[in-house]
Every structure is written in structure tokens, then in C-alpha cells.
Amino acid sequence: MLTKIVRTVANQLILFIVIFGLYVIVHGHITPGGGFQGGAVVVSGIVMLLVAFSSQELKKLLRERVLSIVESSGAVIFIGLAFAGIGTVFFYNLLVGTPIFGRVPAIGPGPGDIWTGGVIPLMNFAVGLKVIAGLSAVVLALALFSGGEEVEE
Amino acid sequence: MTFILGSGYAFWNPLIWIIVFMLVMVLVYFFRRRGQKAYKKGTDQARIFLCGEEVPEAGERHIRVGNIYWGFFETLKEYYNLILRPHTGVINDYILWFVAVTAISVLILLIAGLAK
Amino acid sequence: MMEYIPLDFPFLAAALLVGISFYIIIFKKNLIKLIMGIAMLAAGVNLFLVSLGYRAGGTAPIYTDVPEGPMVMSVPQALTLTSIVINVAVLALMLTMVIRIYRHTGSLDSEKSRRLKG
């Protein structure tokens, strides 16, 4: 638990960090970035909260159980999207050409279009969920453990 | 379906082995039947005799692992001193061995390449 | 366009990073330093991988509002990203184990905290 100034600033900054992270995740298929990078950005915000506040307080916000469920569902979404293509081949990008994220951009350099990429944006999103939940669970568990508290089953 | 496993020199057939084993067992049983009939369980005949001394408890009587093959280790003492030296249990040494073996193997491969 | 560099500095840097990290791993007995050595080894290998895909004067392989010209190779970048994430995972697990070892033995020295031998 740090001083009030730090806590106030952290409270304001976390919003921007989360939004930036989500931007990186969502625009993963048109600008540099993606699920892993955006997820890491969001988790860095959570680490900031961990430093500014105590791990006990953060524990009330992020439940171990909820994080576990979110992480598992992110993984299941990812693998489910891969399974969706099994009519042709596993990991077949079946959304190219459909109304959902199916547009094909103009070949060559040009402005990006968010509705492109087929399953790539969806997979980015699933991976982002997974990274956010997973890494915050790790960071939180390590912080709680160094405070003498063990993870429940 | 064949049971025979050829190996260049000879062959191996588990079925023949099992049949021979059975025959030998029958023979052994036959010899055993011809043995002494006077032995009876549960009498003094079956009691442990230790030169007239008192027989120790079950736990004391059991030969523990540390006492088995004592002579073997005594004879090979020098070999064991040598072989136990690298088994330090320190993780840094493990990686040192890895680096050493990698360096030597790469060296051998490169030298063999030069000779070719 | 960049000038041609006669020495392949990124490759050499990667090889030297690998060497330095092996030095740390072999000679430093502190477990945290050992983990730092592995992180450096990973950094060296990642640097090596990502510099393999560079093309002189190339841009990032992303078509959004990019100037015309060559693009650097994209597969090494993907491989490096994968490798980085893998190493984050490995480091997290290693640190957890070191914390546990410290709790049990009260030492971070690889010789003093040793229980298994022979």
C-alpha cells in the first residue's frame, strides 16, 4: 500500500491502460499487436494496481476462481475456432468471404479495415482473454504467496 | 501366426521355452515328492535356530538394504569414488557437463568433416 | 537505405549473449542469478532468431499504411513472439519453484539448498 497520490494516479491510469490494451488486442490483425501483446499491456496495468494497493485488496476484485474460468474459456474459444474449420482442415480460416470479419482488403499497402481477417481477430480476442486472466492469476498468486497466503484448491 | 523371432544368428520362440519350463517344473515337482516326509509345520522343527541364542524381533532380523552386497562395494571402492565425483547434485555442474559435451561433440563433428 | 555492415553485429551479439549467459549459469551459485542467466540465454536466442529475418531497408510486414519497398521476413518474428511467451511461462514456473525452495531450505544457494545427491 503506497501513498494516496500513487493510489489516485493509479486509479485514473488503469482505465487508459486497459483501453490501450484492448485496442491492441482488437486491432491485432491490422496494426502491430495482437492478443499476447495487448494482454500483456492489460496485465501491466493490473501489476500497477498490485503495487499501488495491496494484494489483499486486489484479491477482492479478481477472484482466483473467476480468473480460472475466464482463462479456460478463452482457451476453449480458441480451440473451438480451430475446430470450426475441421469440415475442411483443422485451423482452416473459414470466415474469409463471409459477412463476419470476412472482407478481403485491397492487395498491397493501404488503410486497414477492421472487418477483415476471418477468424484472426476472434482468435486474438480469445488469446487476449486467456493472457489477461492467466498472467494476472500468476502475478496475484505470487504476490499473495509472498504475503504468506496459499492458493485454495 | 508365428511365434518365432529370428535375429540373424538364431531364433527365439517363447512357446518352446514355456513348454520346456513346464516339463522341468514337472520334473522338479516329481523330485520334491520323493523328499523327506518327516517335516511338519508348526512344531519345533520349523522354529528358527540361532546357535541356541535368543531369536531377535522381526524388525531386527530383516537384512536391510545397506548390508547387501557389502563385498561388491568394498572391492569396487575406487571405481565408486571416481564415479560418485560428478554426482554432486548441484545444478550448475549439470549445465557445465552439457556445455562440455556439446563442445566436444561439435569439435569431433567438425574434425571428422575436415578429414573427409 | 542502410549502408552494408561488414560485420554481422546482431548475430555476433546473439552468440556472445549466449556465451555470457552460459558463464552465469555455470559459475553463479545463486538460484535467482541462475534464472537471470536463463532469461539472458533466451534473449540471446530470440535476438538471433529475429535478426535472421531482417532485410536491409525493410519495413515491418504490416500492410496498413506502409511505404512501398521490401518487407522484413515475417516468420522469424512470429517464431520470436512464440519463443518470448514460452520463456515468460518457463520463468514464472522457475521463480515459483525457487520461492518454494527458499521456504523449505532457507537458502538460495544451489549448493546449500541441495537435498538430492548421488
Added chain:
Amino acid sequence: MRRVTGWIVLIVLVAFLVWGVTLIHPFGYPDASDMDDYIIENSQEETGSNNVVAAVLFDYRALDTLGEATILFTAVMGVLLLLRASKRKKETS
């Protein structure tokens, strides 16, 4: 003894690595790039993604990414497994 052996093998290995990397193509001028050229040329058409790295990650080499996500999942599971309490709490609730 250990120090000397350590230094010798370390120097030998690093010498091989340094010598090896100087034999690689000059930095910035790769010898062969068929696979990468194919991906850079066709990724927009095949996957519709402007970001070629994302196309590689989630389409051309998607199994690697699945493996990567799995490794993260594994590590999270491992960390939570190792930091768990080894005794159950009284089952009151």
C-alpha cells in the same frame, strides 16, 4: 579445477558459436526467402489480414500459437498448483 574446465569448454563452445554465426548470410541480406516471400505476397488474399505477422501466427503457423497459448495455460496451472495449500480447509461451507 572446475573453474579451469568451465572456462575452457565455455570458450570452445562460444568460439564455435561465434565462428558459426559469421558464416551465416550477411546481416540484412538473406540467401533464401521463398517461404517468407510467399507469405508476404499471399497473406492478404488468403487470410484477409493486413498484419502479416498476425497472419503467420493465426493462420500459417496456427498450431504453434495454440501450443504457445497452451504453454501459458500450463505455466499458470503449474504456478497455481505449486502455490496451493497442501491441506484442505475445513469443509464448512
Added chain:
Amino acid sequence: MAALITHSPILIIVIPLLAAFLTPLIGMTSRKARNVLVVVSLVFVAFLVFALARDISINGIHVYTLGATSPDLSIPTGFMVPVRIILEVDGMSVFFGIIWAIVSLAAAIYSLSHIASETGQNRFFTLLLLMVTGGFGMMFTGDLFNLFVFLEIASIAGAALIAFRTKFADTQEGGFKYIVVSAIASLMVLFAIGLLYAQYNSLNIAYLAQVIQYTTLDKIALGLFLIAFAMKTGMVPLHLWFPDAYSVAPASITGMLVITSHACMYAAFRICFTLYGGVINAPVVGWIIIIFGLLTMFVGVTMAVFQKDVMRFMSYHAISQLGYMWVGVGVGLAVLGNPGLLATYGRDAMSGGIFHILNHALYKPLLFFTGGALFHYTGTRDLTKMGGLAHKMKWTTILYIIGTLSISGIPPLNGFSSKILIYESVYQFNPILTITGIIVSILTLASFTKAFHSAFMGAELPEYKEVKEVPRSMIIGMVILAAGIVFVTLFPSLIVDWIIHPAADALIDPGPYISAVTGAIP
């Protein structure tokens, strides 16, 4: 059914993975449902592996291109180089797949009651399934970087599982040593992959095998590959981490770690025989492997005689047995360039080495499981504290005897049939190898007799009055492996014809493996 076979290479990898992702969710609600999920997914995977093996014996190598418009479109139309990740399953891969399917199923069933009194079971089974995924991925992939990724999955899951019993200090140390060693080995593998990628701009094993030239860089890469994978298998003198990690893990996990070690051996064989198959300096690499194999055999067994910890003792035996495989396959590699010698004894030596992998994969997990059964109620791994346990644990005793006879190569058990293949073929190459092998076999029998005497024989000890036979699921896990041993014992020729010779031939001739991917190139 046909579609199932077509997609089976990826399904075998992904079904345990999906089950692993679902296990934490389902485990929150019901423990029974979770156990059913774990066992059913592994049974289904085993079924798929056997179906795939049958299909491969009929139709040849199975290629599966991920994300393409058709599974067998390994190279994009009108192009020369494979672009996507390709799974490639040949006789060798599927041989290891069969082993892994059987052992992981047995280990999962064994764990159901072995860890029943511990916390963290959901995560334990999640990691177990992830380890299964990693192993299958290593065996079935045809892509070098993918191999690295799956190697890491198997190692990380394995390390976390080794350290499962967190209340003891030595488990943490064993897990830490394992993960450090695997991290360094896999990073060196990655460096070697980078060296190959720098020259040929490809990651596909079959394509690389076609274009590889054996330049200096390739030699350095070969050294890094070979020693890194050898370290992961536990080759002497890189075996030092092996007993530390194996002895502290839960017994079911130790059984599975043996097979991940074999998977690394598979990777080493794949690199030597397929990737470098056409260009390798076969006698030199073969002799390197043979010499290290001899060291492995001898040092492993002499260290094992010395041990007092039952799991540690068995792990040293695992090292020693790995030596037989290295020697068998190494002799095959040493005569690879000589078709005459290869036909006279090289192929038989390789078949013996590969057959020994199967046998070792059956009896060594069985022995580790019996060691875990001893630990289960006595709570100790120390042989000096044990004694008279045969009175209480009849099943365990019988299974231990089967495993002991098998590992010592007592006829008619399966260990003998593979050892005779190795001995008789290797004798023609160099008699010293056979003599060492026989000495090692004798020492193996001697040390197992010692352990048998000190753990099982003797009068009932007062401190183990409460000990009883282990729960039923542990016995089922062990009986699965024992049944495998009995089957291989009775039909050695059948096994050799069905799966061993195809595997050996797949190693000897990399041609079909290469042309299955690059055959479309004009």
C-alpha cells in the same frame, strides 16, 4: 470413419488438449465427472492411435497440412516450398504414439487413487493431459519449430507435476532441476533451428532433408540438436538431473516421464536419420552414440546397485536401459552407408533397439508404479526402512516380480526377446558391446534382487501393521502394463513384424518421409 482417420493426427493431439482446457471447469462441479472425462478422452485417443497405426500399415505415411484447403495439400498450388505446419506420421511416429497412448492411459488410471488424498487434483489432471498433448505433438509433427513448442509443453507440464507434492523440499528441487535442464536444452534446440532456418529458409523436416548440404553450420546445428535431445533423454554424462527429477515425482508421473524421455529420443533419431539422413557422416555420429550408449548402460547400472531410495534406484536403471537403445540404434546408424552390413545386422540391431524402447516403456513404468505403491501406504521411499511387505501387498509383489524378470532379460519375458536381438546383431559389429550388455544385464538382476529382498521379503515388520493392498485403480493401472508385457512376451514376432520393422525401415530410408511432403514439387 474415413474422415476420422483423415483428421486423426490432429485429433490425437487436440483431444487431450481440449479435455485439459475443460478439466478445471468440470472439476469445479464434480470430481467424478472430471475423472470420467480424463479417462474417456485418453481411451478415445488410444483408439484413434491404433486406428491410425492400422491405416498407416495399409496406406503408408499420413500427411496433414493445417489450415490448407485440403489435408494433403502440403505445398501450395504452383509453389515449391511447404509453407504451413505439416503433421507427418510414419511408422516410427506411430510406434511411439502407441507406447504413449498405452502408458498415459495406465498412468491416468493409476493416478485416480494415487493422489486421492492430496489437494489440487483438478490442476494435476489438467497438467497430466497437457503432458499427453506435448508428447503426441512431439511424435507427430513434421515441423522443427513445432517440435520445439511441444517439447516445451511436455517439459513445463512435467516440471510442475514433478513438484506436485509441495510439502517436501526435495520435490521442489527435483522440479527446478528438471525445468532448468529442459529450458536450456530446448533453447539450444531453438538456436540450432535458427541456424538451419538461416540457410534454407524452411522449418519443415522433410523439405530441409531434401535441401540440406552438411555445411559447417549444419554440423554445429547437428551437435546442438543431438546433445540437447540426449540431455533430455538422460544420456551419461548428462544424466545427473535424471534421478533427481524422477525419484521425487508422483509415481504415475515418473512413468510418463520415462516416455517423454523416449519422445526426445525419437526426436534425436528423427534428426539424425531423417533430417540429416542423406548427408550425415554416419560412422562418426554412430560411434559417438555408441560410446555414449555404452557409458550410459554401465554407469547407470553401477550407480543403481548403490542406491537406497527405491525410486532413485529405478531411475538409474531407466538410464541404464536407455543405453541399450542408444547402442542398438547407434550400430544401425554406424553402418547406414553400407547396404550389405545394414542387411546383415544393421537393421536387426536397430529393430532390437526400437523393440527395447517398447519393452522398456512397458516394464519401467510398471516398476515405477510398484515403487509408488510401496510409497502409497508406507510413506517412505527409503529401502532401508522397508521389509516384509509381500505379506500385505500380494498384487504389488506379483507385478514387481514380472517387471523385475522382464527388465533383467530373463526368458521368456519380453525384455529377453529385445535383448537377444540387440546382443546377436551387435556382436557382429563389435563383440565388446555385447559383453558389456550382458554384464549390465547381470548387474540389473542382482540389484533388483537386492531391492526385492529388502522391500518385500522377510518377516512382517511391526511398523507396517496398518499397510494394506493399494486401491483398485492403482492395480488396474499396473495390470494394463503387465498385460502388455505378457502379450509382447507371447507374440514377439508378431510385434516385430507389425510395428518394429516398419519403424526401423522408416528410419533407415528417409525417402518416403521426404517425398510424402515434397512429392508434388516438379
